[in-house]
Amino acid sequence: xxxxxxxxxxxxxxxxxxxxxxxxxxxxxxxxxxxxxxxxxxxxxxxxxxxxxxxxxxxxxxxxxxxxxxxxxxxxxxxxxxxxxxxxxxxxxxxxxxxxxxxxxxxxxxxxxxxxxxxxxxxxxxxxxxxxxxxxxxxxxxxxxxxxxxxxxxxxxxxxxxxxxxxxxxxxxxxxxxxxxxxxxxxxxxxxxxxxxxxxxxxxxxxxxxxxxxxxxxxx
Amino acid sequence: xxxxxxxxxxxxxxxxxxxxxxxxxxxxxxxxxxxxxxxxxxxxxxxxxxxxxxxxxxxxxxxxxxxxxxxxxxxxxxxxxxxxxxxxxxxxxxxxxxxxxxxxxxxxxxxxxxxxxxxxxxxxxxxxxxxxxxxxxxxxxxxxxxxxxxxxxxxxxxxxxxxxxxxxxxxxxxxxxxxxxxxxxxxxxxx
Numbered sequence: 543x544x545x546x547x548x549x550x551x552x553x554x555x556x557x558x559x560x561x562x563x564x565x566x567x568x569x570x571x572x573x574x575x576x577x578x579x580x581x582x583x584x585x586x587x588x589x590x591x592x593x594x595x596x597x598x599x600x601x602x603x604x605x606x607x608x609x610x611x612x613x614x615x616x617x618x619x620x621x622x623x624x625x626x627x628x629x630x631x632x633x634x635x636x637x638x639x640x641x642x643x644x645x646x647x648x649x650x651x652x653x654x655x656x657x658x659x660x661x662x663x664x665x666x667x668x669x670x671x672x673x674x675x676x677x678x679x680x681x682x683x684x685x686x687x688x689x690x691x692x693x694x695x696x697x698x699x700x701x702x703x704x705x706x707x708x709x710x711x712x713x714x715x716x717x718x719x720x721x722x723x724x725x726x727x728x729x730x731x732x733x734x735x736x737x738x739x740x741x742x743x744x745x746x747x748x749x750x751x752x753x754x755x756x757x758x759x760x761x762x
Numbered sequence: 763x764x765x766x767x768x769x770x771x772x773x774x775x776x777x778x779x780x781x782x783x784x785x786x787x788x789x790x791x792x793x794x795x796x797x798x799x800x801x802x803x804x805x806x807x808x809x810x811x812x813x814x815x816x817x818x819x820x821x822x823x824x825x826x827x828x829x830x831x832x833x834x835x836x837x838x839x840x841x842x843x844x845x846x847x848x849x850x851x852x853x854x855x856x857x858x859x860x861x862x863x864x865x866x867x868x869x870x871x872x873x874x875x876x877x878x879x880x881x882x883x884x885x886x887x888x889x890x891x892x893x894x895x896x897x898x899x900x901x902x903x904x905x906x907x908x909x910x911x912x913x914x915x916x917x918x919x920x921x922x923x924x925x926x927x928x929x930x931x932x933x934x935x936x937x938x939x940x941x942x943x944x945x946x947x948x949x950x951x952x953x
Contacts, residue, residue: 567791568876571784615844619837627833645836645883646876651788718782719944726936730928737928 546671553675559652560683561732571721580688582636588677591653593621595673598661614657622647691715773901780909781943786877800914804907806868814843815899818882847873
């Protein structure tokens with residue numbers, strides 16, 4: 543159980559697909575103009591990546607390694623088509639808002655990468671945890687980006703005004719340039735945080751070592 | 763004629779795929795560290811995109827639409843473009859080894875890329891005519907190459923700049939792309 547939790551949770555922060563691995567950025571920038579759109583894309587990707595991981599894990603013993611990539615791509619494309627049809631039938635407004643980016647979920651590097659790196663070598667339950675964790679990490683990143691963009695760019699969250707009447711929105715944030723610049727700073731922020739954590743860990747190790755040496759000296 | 767020109771200019775600068783539609787970002791940030799590689803990549807993407815658009819257009823309008831299978835577009839196009847790039851790689855390797863040495867590595871990167879898939883899908887979604895879809899594909903490819911070369915030139919200059927440590931690498935590249943995108947936004951009122 544603990545092992546599965548570990549596989550699930552690493553996708554959230556440590557190996558976050560967007561902030562750390564910097565994979566599949568196209569959607570993160572394109573559809574995060576509002577929180578609803580960002581969330582829809584996040585959930586769609588979670589569904590696709592989890593299902594695909596399970597499928598790939600199930601067939602992993604029968605697929606010849608030489609043709610594995612075409613098999614994975616076909617599997618991903620089928621699952622994406624299912625997601626497309628469901629959205630089109632039940633949420634036509636969201637389907638329209640996603641536009642071409644929904645079909646492009648097929649070529650997101652993160653989905654193929656998880657199939658290749660994890661699901662093709664591990665059991666079904668583990669692959670499910672891995673895919674679900676990565677999907678949640680992706681959704682989390684989409685949520686962070688879209689909340690910031692909608693808040694600054696339109697002054698609302700989920701369409702509800704937050705700053706009151708006097709706020710004049712900074713339109714650039716919902717336009718393409720704002721997305722690029724925001725991601726630049728978010729990546730820098732994550733990098734700083736991780737570097738700080740790493741430095742703190744090293745410092746602790748060093749302290750532990752020196753205290754060990756001192757102890758020995760005292761004993762001698 | 764004016765129609766085609768508008769479509770072409772629109773695809774190159776106004777609706778630039780990288781800077782206003784965020785497509786092909788993986789290649790864009792990966793390759794733009796090096797100017798000569800960017801030129802090669804730009805040409806490779808333009809030619810692959812044009813050829814796969816032609817192929818996809820024919821398959822869509824002569825196979826998928828008459829048979830009423832348009833809901834399979836995504837699957838068919840992905841398999842089509844990916845296998846086409848693989849085939850192209852084999853042919854070039856056999857017939858023109860010199861060209862393969864120059865372009866071979868880029869072809870593998872292109873195989874499953876959003877920009878190569880997006881152009882054929884947009885072509886059939888907007889139901890462009892055969893000629894129009896070729897113009898659109900060439901325009902998009904040139905627009906991609908333009909953005910890539912601009913970015914590579916900027917990043918080469920960046921080597922001499924004193925960038926704050928956390929922003930070094932991908933961070934500053936994103937902010938630069940934002941500035942470029944802001945400049946390209948100025949074209950949006952042109953047509």
